[in-house]
Amino acid sequence: MAASDSFGLTVDLALAGLTVGSAAALSGIGLVVCHRATGVLNIAQGAQAMAVAYLLRDLVVVRHWPVWPAVAFCLLLVAPTLGVLLDVLVYRPLQRRGAGPADTMVAGLGVFVLLIGAVVLLWGAPPLAGAPSPLGSAPIRLPGGHALRADTVAQLAAILVLALTVAATTRWTRFGLHLRAVVDDRRLAGLAGVDADRVSAAGWAFGSFTAGLVGIALAPYLLLDPYGLPLLVMETMAVAVAARLRSIPVAVATGLGLGVAQAELTRLHPAGQLLPLVEAVQSNLFVIALLATALLAGPRISGERHGRPAFSAPGAAGGGRGAAAVCLVLLLLPLGFRGNDLRSALLVPALALVLLSIVVVTGYGGQISLGQAGYAGMGALGTALLMSGRVPGLPPMPAAPALLLAVLVTAPLGLLTGWPAIRRRGLALALVTFAVGTAMSRFVFQQPYATTGLTLDRPSFLAGDRAFYVAELVLLGLGAALVRGLHRGRLGRALTAMRDHEAGAVAAGVDVPGLKLLAFVAGAALAALGGGLMGLAGRAFDAASFDPVRGLLWFAAVVVAGADSALGAVLAAALLIGLDAGTVAGVSAVAVGVLAAAIGRFPGGLAALPGRRPAQAPPSLPPGRLTPAGRRVRATIAVRIAREEER
């Protein structure tokens, strides 16, 4: 009797897990198909999903459209149009320019940030309830007394239809042939008469359509907010990464499997201290999967070609005295502020320190790091825990030593992203660092101990906002001096060499692995310092301030403002805080998003606009190399296409 009960529970949990699992599988199908058609991992998928979900809610709840026409409008018209627009306006210019995966990723982040900003502008940042569920959650009875939700059934059906349609299209149609040709070699396919643009437009339209589908499927389970849903969808990237961005069956199986496994884990109820951890795993299995798959996939999905600069930081260092003067004025201006204006301005030097960490890791070292928000949060949380006397064996500390100790403890955590960076580049590194940041957010910041009873009071001599601001400026000055030191002399040249040409740096004798670790450790320390100051500025630890999605916005802002210079960090911080405080929340994200997405039109971003030296192209780009099998396939495809054209 007990055994059959247990079996019944297992089945019920598995069926419940299919709800999230099938949404993840749909997300995986969208990413894989889009990647096969365009060669780009749609990093903005989560934001697209969120935007479509918001639009549907608006149409149905606010404008009282009937549900089904609204769904059709969103999925069949708006989402695909958005995809094609992104292709034409953002990705195609990049492709034409032969941009590397780093630029493509920045553009994708730009789209991500732009959509978030647009949603915040249109519908506000506070969470909204009542996302419509077109099919409802009415149970459909199954034999054996089990039940499956109606929307889950629809999602499973959608998976089946989409997977079969994609398979049939790829295998038996002319379009599928073109698709395979484009996947193999875009330029050659173009020479052979394949309209590569049409293939990529179709890929983006499909990717955007499935993103919308995922958004509509997941939204009813959550409060709609501009950060939560995109993050959830980004976590499902694990599914596509596990499929090596190629195999739809693997993506579907992984998605469903993770969903079911996550549901089954709820049966574990360990006693005592393990419980919070197990509960965190139960609700965040996809984060663990993303971390694991990104680590295991290794360099294979980097999208990098040998010999390309790891990250083509725009422009020349410095940006001249003009930019320095602008930064100085921006930083000194708030000393004349009072009240709420001054309180908002407190975040500028703190955020600038966090962004300096991106300058060091990405701008100087050429290593993409999307996880710096995690280190900032570690700094803030560590300071709070130390000040509250919550670290076993240590008495409550005053703010200054707590901050210092938090920075020292966080610095070695930089190895968490530095170590994977030794053998990973480009997309693979971006995913690993993002996953590390997300794991910190989910498993460390959002735990009960971090949300209650923490104090972050400033010492009495810094209680006044103006005094604290001055103290922040001093620390920012120290941070900037440290960063300038890193960019000078032997170490600076070695860092630049590593960024410009990693293999060349090794050949010159530069200790590239050691240098990467150093960059990530220094970055973690800077981010922790900035994060700690952010916490002290607001006198509270707020996990939402260090949300991984916010980290993406920070990354894009630094790249746009000039990742190769400490001034870029200050400009970006002033832009992010000042624009939103001075206008409406969301404006800064829209501005950063537009500029980052336009990186294909203005190579090198803001920094390359008149007045600065343009970023230089690498002196020679190696030709793509095919295996003998690849060459045979290429020849066969060219012949087949030629034959088809003759007919």
Next chain:
Amino acid sequence: MSGGAARLTARGIVRRYGGIEAVGGVDLVAPAGRITALIGPNGAGKSTLFDCLAGTVKPDAGRVLLGGRDVTRVAAHARVRLGLARTFQQIAVFPTLSVADNVRVGAEQRPDRADVRGRTERALALFGLREMAEESAGAQPTGVLRLVELARALAGEPRVLLLDEPAAGLDSAQTARLVAVLRGLAGRGMALLLVEHDAGLVAELADTVYAMAAGRVVAAGTAAAVLADPRVTRAWGGGA
């Protein structure tokens, strides 16, 4: 310098990719004061062997000796610091650094860090790079970049220099200068090992030639003997 002593030795190097043996048990010696050349058709395994020697690829079997020291397990950048420098077929320079800084990066990685300025200056002068020393490397033409890369390698004063098609992209004047420089380096006791497609250059420069095909050494000896070997001419499709 003791001419003829083995500076770089490869013993039984094997490297497989998947099931394919790219290098199938190669023995090779690059003696001090000599120019040794590695020739062979595309896919013969030259580049993989090169990478195994430089340390960017780990061999599945075999040993690499630098002087008397086994460096098989030494990381690539550490081999450079021990005196094993290399250049690439696809030019590897740092476009956002100046020409002088490109060379300086090579000069200042040695553990002792002695005389960085002098070694940088000498390497720049050796290739006539002084006049563009402060210009951005990214702005230089291909021929100059090859010399910049070579100057960077020499600025560390290596004892062994691995050159992957050093004359590709050079005009005849630059090639002549390169030949003179390489001969001079060998004359001062350096061991040089080059992969080269240009049979004329090989004949002109190399003291010893190893011909590879399908991952193995099929002929070794003096340039004249190896280039005339029927196995080599056949493998090279008469290109030699």
